[in-house]
Amino acid sequence: MVNKEENELGVYKLRNLDHKPYVETIGNGGSYSADYISWSVMWDKLKDMYPTSKHEWVSYMYGDKPYFGIMQPDGSATVHCKITYETEDGNTFEHHEYLAVRDNRNQSVTNPNSAEMENAYRRALAKGVSTLTGFGIELWMNEDIRQLRERPQTYHNGTAPTPGGVTVDQGVKLDALRRDNDCPPEDKERITKMREANWEGVTEEMATVIMADVKMGIKNNKRITPTRKKKITDAIQQSNLSDTMKSAGLKWMDEKRSNLECDTFVNKMVKEGTIANAV
16 A cells, blocks of 8 residues: 555556556567566656656676676576656655566576667666556566466576586676686686586586686786785885885886786795885
């Protein structure tokens, strides 16, 4: 039930408005079909109520890369739509809607492409407006029950994991590590070959070790942070090196350096006794 305060904010103000003239039907030519209202119609209804309304496709960071969805362990994705609207009294409110990326059979998609992601986002936007205003809400009723099926977890290619082998979650994480910009080339190649072979012969324990190893390689390849760079340059300036060697060291630090390069450099200075501690 919608209380008085919610109704004054605009919730369900369009609940009794006839939505049927806007309904379209989509299907794959088989047993699946569904009624829907275009996202543009829904958005037009909300903008008519609240002209300053905005919607945002929320992104998430995986490694150093933005991804416009929430990655799931089986390789599928969920899009996140944020709707912001302002009421007549000047108060601003947000509504968040989430939808899984699905194909034309209404099944979740692994490794979805940009068109599939965009379609899911538009559906999330339409559902968000419907949830806020009540317009066409009947189209979403019992949606969770219709889609409630127990689906086994699978790898990216749809095959089921073997007992004791790489888990679906590990497969997704290994693939994400492989796509990291700082992943060492040999690790990229190693994971790619294992993935193409459907992780055959790789146990769950082996996958755990491989992930730790690749993460370390990525960390080593990443550029040092400004904070660590300052600590190292300060250590060089305060060391017992000659002025010429200090100048050379500081010049070397001015270049783009990775964590591994700096680790090697600092450990060498510590071993030679030019600085007291590793930084």
